[in-house]
Amino acid sequence: MAASHIQPGDPGLEKKLRNVVEGEVHFDAFTRGIFSTDASHYQIEPLGVVFPATVEDIQAVMEVAQEENVPVLPRGAGTSQCGQTVGRAIVVDVSRHLTKLGTENRDEIEVESGVVLDHLNTHLRHGRQWFPVDPSTGSRATLGGMAGNNSAGARSLRYGTMADNVSAIEVVLPDGRKLWLGAEAPENNHIPTELAFLRNLYAHNATEIIQRTPRTMRNVAGYNLASLDPNQENLARLLVGSEGTLAFFVRLRLKLKPLLRSRVLGVCHFNGLLEALDTVQHIVKLSPTAVELVDQNVLNLGARHPDFRSAMSDFVTGTPKALLLVEFAEELPGTEMGGKLNELEEILSELGHPNSVVRAETEALQSAAWSVRKAGLNIVMSMAGPRKPISFIEDCAVPLEHLSNYARHVDGIFSKHGVEGTWYAHASVGCLHVRPALNLRDSSDIRRMRAIAEETHEVVRRYGGTHSGEHGDGLLRSEFIKPMLGEQMQQIFGEVKKTFDPNGLMNPGKIIDPPRMDDPTLFRFHAKSAEKKLPVVLDWYQDEGVVTALEQCNNNGACLKSDPGVMCPSYRVTQDERHSTRGRANALRLALTGQLGISGLSSPEMAEAMSLCISCKGCKRECPTGIDMAALKLEWQYHQNRQSGVPIRTRLLGGLPRVAPWVTKIGQLVNTLGKPRLGHRLLGLAPARKLPQWHRSPWSDSELQAPPAVTGSTDVILFVDTFTRWFEPEVPRAAKALLEAGSWRTQQPQQSGRPLCCGRTYLSGGMLDEAKRELRRVLDALAPAARSGTWIVGLEPSCIYTLRDEAPALLPGNDADVVAKRAVLLEEFLDQEWAQGHTLSLKPLNNNRLKVHGHCHQKAFGTVNASLRMLQRIPDLTVEEIPSGCCGMAGAFGYQAEHYDVSMSMAELDLLPAVRVTDETTEIVANGTSCRAQIKDGTGREAFHPAIVLQKALTQE
Numbered sequence: 001m002a003a004s005h006i007q008p009g010d011p012g013l014e015k016k017l018r019n020v021v022e023g024e025v026h027f028d029a030f031t032r033g034i035f036s037t038d039a040s041h042y043q044i045e046p047l048g049v050v051f052p053a054t055v056e057d058i059q060a061v062m063e064v065a066q067e068e069n070v071p072v073l074p075r076g077a078g079t080s081q082c083g084q085t086v087g088r089a090i091v092v093d094v095s096r097h098l099t100k101l102g103t104e105n106r107d108e109i110e111v112e113s114g115v116v117l118d119h120l121n122t123h124l125r126h127g128r129q130w131f132p133v134d135p136s137t138g139s140r141a142t143l144g145g146m147a148g149n150n151s152a153g154a155r156s157l158r159y160g161t162m163a164d165n166v167s168a169i170e171v172v173l174p175d176g177r178k179l180w181l182g183a184e185a186p187e188n189n190h191i192p193t194e195l196a197f198l199r200n201l202y203a204h205n206a207t208e209i210i211q212r213t214p215r216t217m218r219n220v221a222g223y224n225l226a227s228l229d230p231n232q233e234n235l236a237r238l239l240v241g242s243e244g245t246l247a248f249f250v251r252l253r254l255k256l257k258p259l260l261r262s263r264v265l266g267v268c269h270f271n272g273l274l275e276a277l278d279t280v281q282h283i284v285k286l287s288p289t290a291v292e293l294v295d296q297n298v299l300n301l302g303a304r305h306p307d308f309r310s311a312m313s314d315f316v317t318g319t320p321k322a323l324l325l326v327e328f329a330e331e332l333p334g335t336e337m338g339g340k341l342n343e344l345e346e347i348l349s350e351l352g353h354p355n356s357v358v359r360a361e362t363e364a365l366q367s368a369a370w371s372v373r374k375a376g377l378n379i380v381m382s383m384a385g386p387r388k389p390i391s392f393i394e395d396c397a398v399p400l401e402h403l404s405n406y407a408r409h410v411d412g413i414f415s416k417h418g419v420e421g422t423w424y425a426h427a428s429v430g431c432l433h434v435r436p437a438l439n440l441r442d443s444s445d446i447r448r449m450r451a452i453a454e455e456t457h458e459v460v461r462r463y464g465g466t467h468s469g470e471h472g473d474g475l476l477r478s479e480f481i482k483p484m485l486g487e488q489m490q491q492i493f494g495e496v497k498k499t500f501d502p503n504g505l506m507n508p509g510k511i512i513d514p515p516r517m518d519d520p521t522l523f524r525f526h527a528k529s530a531e532k533k534l535p536v537v538l539d540w541y542q543d544e545g546v547v548t549a550l551e552q553c554n555n556n557g558a559c560l561k562s563d564p565g566v567m568c569p570s571y572r573v574t575q576d577e578r579h580s581t582r583g584r585a586n587a588l589r590l591a592l593t594g595q596l597g598i599s600g601l602s603s604p605e606m607a608e609a610m611s612l613c614i615s616c617k618g619c620k621r622e623c624p625t626g627i628d629m630a631a632l633k634l635e636w637q638y639h640q641n642r643q644s645g646v647p648i649r650t651r652l653l654g655g656l657p658r659v660a661p662w663v664t665k666i667g668q669l670v671n672t673l674g675k676p677r678l679g680h681r682l683l684g685l686a687p688a689r690k691l692p693q694w695h696r697s698p699w700s701d702s703e704l705q706a707p708p709a710v711t712g713s714t715d716v717i718l719f720v721d722t723f724t725r726w727f728e729p730e731v732p733r734a735a736k737a738l739l740e741a742g743s744w745r746t747q748q749p750q751q752s753g754r755p756l757c758c759g760r761t762y763l764s765g766g767m768l769d770e771a772k773r774e775l776r777r778v779l780d781a782l783a784p785a786a787r788s789g790t791w792i793v794g795l796e797p798s799c800i801y802t803l804r805d806e807a808p809a810l811l812p813g814n815d816a817d818v819v820a821k822r823a824v825l826l827e828e829f830l831d832q833e834w835a836q837g838h839t840l841s842l843k844p845l846n847n848n849r850l851k852v853h854g855h856c857h858q859k860a861f862g863t864v865n866a867s868l869r870m871l872q873r874i875p876d877l878t879v880e881e882i883p884s885g886c887c888g889m890a891g892a893f894g895y896q897a898e899h900y901d902v903s904m905s906m907a908e909l910d911l912l913p914a915v916r917v918t919d920e921t922t923e924i925v926a927n928g929t930s931c932r933a934q935i936k937d938g939t940g941r942e943a944f945h946p947a948i949v950l951q952k953a954l955t956q957e
Contacts, residue, residue: 006070008032008045008088013068017090020060023053023097029597030605033590034583035078035091039555041390041440042083042475043524046073046091053097055112055170055178055250061092062248063176071505072174074244076114076145078577079137079557081391082474083522084149084243084510095142096575098250104129107256108167113144113249119562120254129256132159136374139561144249149472150220150241154290154373155327157217157428163224163240165255171239171247174501182236182253194499195235201499202228205492212489214466217429218397221468222481222493222511238496243472244507246500260289262335265327265360266344267369269320270353273411273423276322277404279351280427283326284400286343290327291428292373298424299323302372302379306621306862311368315358324427325369337361373424375624386442386544388554389422389435392449392476392517393456397431397469409459410434417448431469440525450518457484475522478514525551534592534601537638537768538631538809546635547592552625553585559619564910566618566859569886573905578609581619581629588632601636602643610636612902614890615764617805617860631809637766649683650765653892657722657757657774664726667694686900690937692727699729701748701755703736714833715745715790717782719823721799722757723929731795734951735826739793741954742833742840747790751781758802764891768810775807775816783815786822793829795947797855797928798891800825804861825858825927827946831866834873842953844876847921850949853882853911853935855928856890867927867946874953884910889930904938912938925949 006013014027026032027048036045047070052058065072071089078085078093085091094114101123102110109131111120117138121130134153135141141151147169152161159165168182179190187195202209202225209225220241227237239246270276273295283291299316302308316323328340338361345357360366372379383389398406407423414421414436425433436452438445457467457480467484468477482490497504497512509515515522534546543549559568559581571580578587587609591600600606615630646654663670671693680687699720716739720732739746749756759774782792794800803823808816824832830840850871854864864881871879888906893899911931915924916939924943926932932943 006047006068008047010047013064013070013090014048016064016068017048017050017061020064021050021052021057023057024051025049026051028605030587030603030609031578033596034577034586035075035093036086037524037555037586038078038080038083038085039557040081040083040086040474040476041524042086042522044086044088044522046087046089049091049093051093051096055098055172058092058172058248058250059176059178061090062172062174065090065505066175066503069503069505071508072248073507074144074148074248076142076148077116077137077140077557077560078555079141079145080149080474081394081471082476084472084474084507085145086475087507087509089507092248094144102251104256108253109256110251110253111143112251113142113147115143116562117141117143117146124256125259128259128261130259131165131254132257133162133165137557139563140557143252143254147240147249147252148242148244150224152218152426152429152470154292154426156426157284157291158289159257161218161220163227163237166236166240166252167255168253169236169239169249170251171249173247174503174505178250181239182234185235187235197499198228198238198496199230199233201492201495202230205488208486208488209492212485214397215464216397216399216466216469218426218431218469219466220470220472221466221477221485222473222489223496225492225496241472243474243510245497245510245512246506248506258331260329260331261333262331262337263327263329263366264337264341265325265366265369266341267315267358267360268324268326268344268348268353269317269356269358270322270324271320273322274404274408275353276324277407277427279324279348279353280403281400282347282351283324283344284428286328286340286347288326288428289329290325292325293423293425293427293432294323294325294373295423296321297420297422298372298379301383302375305379305624305626308372308375308379310862311371314365315360315369317358322423325373379624383437386439387419387437387445388439390438390440390449391435391471392453393467394425394433394435395431395469395471395477396434396456396460396465396467397429398460398463398465400430402463402465403427403430403432406459406463406465407432410456413452413455413459417452419448419452426470430465440520440523443520446518446520453480453517460484473511473514475509475515476517478509478511479517481511534635534639535642536635537772538635538806539812546632547589549628550585550589550592550632553582553589553627554625555582555586556624557582558622558624564883564885565622566616566856566885567622568619569614569616569888569906569909570612570902572885572909573902574612578605579612581623581627584609584613584629585627585632588636601639606636607640612899614886614888614893616856616886616890617801618856618886621860621862631806634763634766634768634806638768641766646765646767650767652683654762654765654767654770656761657759658754660722660726661754664694664698667726668696670694680897684897685895686897688900688937689895691895692723692933695727695729697729699725699732703733704746704748714838715747715785715788716829717747717749717785717790717792719749719756719782719792719794719799721794721796722755722761724795725755728929728945731945731947734945734947735793735795737951738826738830738840738947738954742830742838747785749781750785751777756781758799758807760798760802760891763802763806771806772810775802775811778803779807779811779815779819782819786818790822791829792819792823793826794823795826795927795945797825797857801857801861825863825866827867827870827927828863830950831870834870840950840954842874842950845874845949845953847923848876849878849880849922850925851880851882851914851918851922853884853887853924853926853931853943855926855931856886858927871925871946871949874950882911882914884914887911887926887928887931887934889934891930894930894934903934907934907938911935915939915941923949
């Protein structure tokens with residue numbers, strides 16, 4: 001692999017680039033660190049990172065690189081699984097700015113290389129078209145990266161790969177020239193010498209190329225030399241799959257297809273993996289659009305994840321050893337597709353698998369099944385223990401008639417080496433993503449990796465397959481090009497490289513002159529002895545420590561998506577890798593393993609990255625590998641507080657539970673004096689914010705009076721949080737009315753002194769010792785009642801989920817566990833009681849429509865539906881959930897002057913626009929006090945707690 005004479009962070013190179021680039025140039029250690037990895041197990045520190053604002057910026061970078069003789073590495077979302085997007089080079093990230101869509105021209109569209117696939121398809125949907133290459137990473141994969149990798153997807157059986165769907169590419173060559181290549185491109189005018197050489201190269205080697213190119217439905221090994229055949233010559237097809245080693249892609253002309261508007265899915269159950277694979281060659285005769293494999297390991301691991309467990313319950317019956325997802329689809333809406341499922345059932349019955357198909361004919365059921373398949377890679381990476389499923393033979397593809405025999409041989413290789421594997425993938429095209437579980441810190445497992453690769457490749461050769469069927473060559477597979485395709489083919493690839501990149505500056509070490517794939521100096525994982533011992537407060541026992549928890553991040557980039565899920569609101573606003581879950585996890589891992597220097601944890605860059613994490617807990621649920629950045633941030637904040645002291649503002653805001661009983665006595669005076677400008681001067685709060693008002697008549701637990709006992713009634717403690725108690729007592733009073741109407745036996749919390757508090761305000765500031773003291777009071781008061789079966793019913797999601805999430809981690813033991821199991825939101829409690837026949841008498845409201853915004857912590861724990869169900873039980877009422885992410889307020893975060901703009905930008909992504917277009921007769925409902933404040937500040941609309949709405953229905957005449 002070519003080595004650069006310039007070292008990472010070189011100030012001279014940085015200065016030259018800053019002088020010619022309009023976009024951002026970052027050569028700091030922090031940025032270099034988080035761009036040293038992709039979704040592979042490799043890690044190489046780049047020279048620096050450039051975020052070009054224009055195509056001209058890319059030309060300028062190329063010219064500087066030529067002058068300085070330094071490599072350039074194009075990068076999109078950084079989700080490459082083979083190390084294509086890591087290297088000792090200037091990394092040029094197109095995903096931030098080069099995101100413009102061109103106009104559609106009949107069945108084509110031009111896009112800049114940083115456009116994300118899902119964004120494109122959202123844009124195309126209005127015209128009932130789509131771009132049909134659909135990899136599972138479509139929520140963040142850029143079109144330039146997909147072209148560089150020659151990506152495919154589940155439906156490649158019908159639509160092919162990127163090479164089949166890109167008609168032309170505008171490129172910047174290593175010498176800075178910009179030109180279009182491909183269909184209708186005047187290549188003879190722009191690169192006549194290069195074109196003549198390539199034509200001559202093909203003519204002299206045509207026989208070898210034809211004989212050596214694998215005849216499989218998937219093959220992305222090396223360069224696509226068939227595109228030089230005079231009968232089908234297309235230089236765009238040659239460059240697709242070149243992994244940034246030949247030229248820099250800046251724009252692409254893509255072929256569009258009509259949307260598939262009629263679909264059905266058959267979920268086929270099998271008692272064995274080989275049985276499933278043996279049927280594929282027969283199923284494809286029915287002309288499906290996709291046949292995808294999911295094995296038992298993926299199903300078992302998926303069942304541990306709450307989202308996937310819920311989805312799987314709808315389409316998995318029994319305990320199958322393997323599933324095949326078989327899709328049939330047509331472009332015309334309303335096409336009768338049930339007959340195709342009948343044919344599928346018939347053919348499986350003939351093959352000895354009767355009654356094995358679950359028919360998914362609704363969009364919801366199909367989406368549930370596809371969600372598990374699309375997350376297959378990330379699900380298998382959540383495997384516990386030091387051994388993880390490693391990508392190095394997962395791309396092999398063989399002809400369908402050999403698929404089951406190939407799998408049998410590979411399974412035997414795994415057994416020989418004492419490893420387990422996971423299987424999922426594109427069965428329809430003979431490409432199986434097989435990942436043996438290995439520990440890349442273990443030298444014996446590294447040796448196993450090479451042995452397994454070489455033995456598997458021998459099986460692939462025997463069946464006329466390819467070792468590189470989809471995810472590319474990169475650092476992982478490039479060294480096997482010669483043994484798999486032959487020395488002459490390797491030499492031809494080298495000649496193609498020299499034609500476009502004579503100085504070898506484009507992404508060196510990929511395809512041509514690669515390193516050994518098992519060189520441990522290139523691995524992401526470092527020796528445990530290098531770890532810094534961070535004093536931890538939370539219980540990380542199940543994760544085997546903080547660093548191991550961080551290493552669960554496999555860089556799949558799910559946190560880079562932009563749809564209205566919870567994860568990751570800060571990245572959705574800034575589009576900055578530092579503010580993604582992946583970026584923060586990498587930064588913390590690098591700091592804790594000593595790779596960001598002595599002060600890595602305490603650096604200003606780390607503080608800036610962590611400051612915008614709003615602890616929404618979205619990553620804990622939505623991240624397929626379960627990265628809990630909210631918990632990791634707590635540990636980081638605690639470390640900072642111990643090292644530098646707790647900031648005065650943090651201490652004052654955190655102390656609210658202890659001072660509130662005293663401040664409330666002069667609450668009206670504080671309301672009068674506590675104007676936003678005064679709060680800004682004293683505490684650094686945003687002047688635009690309206691501060692919460694102390695209530696004249698705050699809630700008192702003495703207001704709870706147990707109703708007469710009713711046989712079979714349930715005991716309840718109404719646990720009122722600090723903020724609701726002193727600022728919004730109408731909410732607990734509404735909850736009290738509901739509980740009394742249902743004759744539930746309500747109890748006061750048994751505590752002495754001031755009211756109980758979950759410690760959330762202390763947690764927000766990283767004051768974990770103080771939070772533990774507050775939680776200890778809560779557990780002492782509530783655990784005895786919880787053990788007796790009493791439900792602890794709360795009103796504020798962030799408070800109740802502190803009891804369910806942080807409390808067991810801060811104070812592990814039986815008290816925390818029993819309280820966590822009995823702590824529920826009011827709507828959860830009412831919903832579960834309703835399901836058991838204990839109902840309320842609810843009457844219609846004056847209005848007939850509600851729109852509901854779910855709190856982030858509710859979404860993270862999957863309980864929003866309980867709120868929706870309870871509100872839907874009000875007669876004659878339409879209840880809709882607002883498809884929104886985080887509101888952006890996040891407790892004190894949105895009040896802080898330095899975070900006000902980001903807070904409002906988060907709200908403007910989804911929530912506030914949805915509220916503004918809602919008519920005045922529709923009520924807005926949100927059970928988070930911060931959410932209600934943000935809605936009021938951002939739209940002027942009042943939002944109500946579900947308890948208020950349900951109480952109105954209870955008392956409506």
